[in-house]
Amino acid sequence: MTRHRAQVAIIGGGPAGLLLGQLLHREGIDAILLERRSAEYVLGRIRAGVLEQGTVAVLERAGVATRLREEGLVHDGVEIGFRGRRHRIALKALVGKNVTVYGQTEMTRDLMDARAQSGTTSIYEAEDVQVHDVTGITPRVTFRVHGVAHEIACDFIAGCDGFHGVCRPSIPADRLAVFERVYPFGWLGVLADVPPPWDELIYANSERGFALASMRSPTRVRCYVQCGLDERIEDWSDARFWDEFRRRMCEEVADRVTTAPSIEKSIAPLRSFVVEPLRYGRLFLAGDAAHIVPPTGAKGLNLAVSDVFFLHEALRDFYREHSEHPLDEYSARCLRRIWKAERFSWWMTRQLHRFPGDAFARRMQETELEYLFESEAAQKSMAENYVGLPFQPR
Ligand code: APR
Ligand code: PHB
Numbered sequence: 001m002t003r004h005r006a007q008v009a010i011i012g013g014g015p016a017g018l019l020l021g022q023l024l025h026r027e028g029i030d031a032i033l034l035e036r037r038s039a040e041y042v043l044g045r046i047r048a049g050v051l052e053q054g055t056v057a058v059l060e061r062a063g064v065a066t067r068l069r070e071e072g073l074v075h076d077g078v079e080i081g082f083r084g085r086r087h088r089i090a091l092k093a094l095v096g097k098n099v100t101v102y103g104q105t106e107m108t109r110d111l112m113d114a115r116a117q118s119g120t121t122s123i124y125e126a127e128d129v130q131v132h133d134v135t136g137i138t139p140r141v142t143f144r145v146h147g148v149a150h151e152i153a154c155d156f157i158a159g160c161d162g163f164h165g166v167c168r169p170s171i172p173a174d175r176l177a178v179f180e181r182v183y184p185f186g187w188l189g190v191l192a193d194v195p196p197p198w199d200e201l202i203y204a205n206s207e208r209g210f211a212l213a214s215m216r217s218p219t220r221v222r223c224y225v226q227c228g229l230d231e232r233i234e235d236w237s238d239a240r241f242w243d244e245f246r247r248r249m250c251e252e253v254a255d256r257v258t259t260a261p262s263i264e265k266s267i268a269p270l271r272s273f274v275v276e277p278l279r280y281g282r283l284f285l286a287g288d289a290a291h292i293v294p295p296t297g298a299k300g301l302n303l304a305v306s307d308v309f310f311l312h313e314a315l316r317d318f319y320r321e322h323s324e325h326p327l328d329e330y331s332a333r334c335l336r337r338i339w340k341a342e343r344f345s346w347w348m349t350r351q352l353h354r355f356p357g358d359a360f361a362r363r364m365q366e367t368e369l370e371y372l373f374e375s376e377a378a379q380k381s382m383a384e385n386y387v388g389l390p391f392q393p394r
Contacts, residue, residue, distance in 0.1 A: 006032040009154040014162035016287030018111035023312035034126040047104040050298035052388030072102040081204030095385040135281035151288040162288040171280040181271040191264040197256035211248035270294040277331035297345035344385040
């Protein structure tokens, strides 16, 4: 058995775990990070791409925003496609804030580079990770690497291991309240190297279902179409995808779409999910381990960033001021933001997708979108939520 000691054991090397490690390192708090997969595998996952200004500010503070500042695409608006027309929500003009388009993969790469430079310990391909004694003052984490058993003794465990991780299930079921909604469709996403023929993201509500025109860089698009939960990726050739995507976009956009071979194609289900509280003893959940939003509001990554920001502040105050109070407040502080993002993501999802067999829902959706396009107050409300609700550092 190889024994380790750290102030904090971070489980999960996605954006939440990596960013927490970086923020703690800058406060002089040592953390060991454990990740089940290889670094290459983590970098191969294609996820979200829209950062709120608050998220960019946290990344600045963590010292990992140099490339983001150079390569991130600042967008002052987003568009909604409906009945063949595009309606712009002028984020900057309405609420004075913008969003930055920068792939989660790139952010993860920047964080991995910073972690490698910091000289802190990260253990990839950690198998059979288990948490122990989290209600005591010295929790432990056990795992194996290439067959060798390891143990970390620590003060705190950060469960940043995503929706399918081990931390949340290790909390007794009667200590967690679970709130969940599963939607009757998924998103089929394609990444392709072609210059985006749109300037801003287009969220399209069409008779054939939802589609999203997004991007990753001036030479790379990311596009999605709503699909059935029983669809198989093998049934979606690139040609079929682009044909369907074009049919869901308004004509002027469809005509400008140049198809390109996909470099990644995947189907993701849509889910709303929250557990309360985000703490059990000395185990703290953050990011997708604690909550999932459907991607329609572009909030998943931003919420993970605000959780770990709050968690790093609470841990900093614990070590600096010997105060437990911020740790006690952590869950409630996160949940206020989480539920607002859940509401917005649920609202966006409801307004933009086809819900088969629900004619009443369709009329409500049409009426709600018409109201949005007519009402500056409604646009302002959408803009406020899309750019992210304020969060004050302590
Ligand atoms: N032990 C160690 N690592 C684990 C384990 C485990 N038992 N289970 C899962 N992991 C790792 C996963 O391999 C993954 O790399 O935890 C990481 C969790 O990362 P994400 O799923 O990316 O979750 P998170 O870091 O919370 O990121 C927030 O924002 O855009 C959204 O959902 C999107 O991933 C995104 C999220
Ligand atoms: C993406 O580019 O992957 C993306 C953008 C906006 C969303 C969801 C996904 O709402």
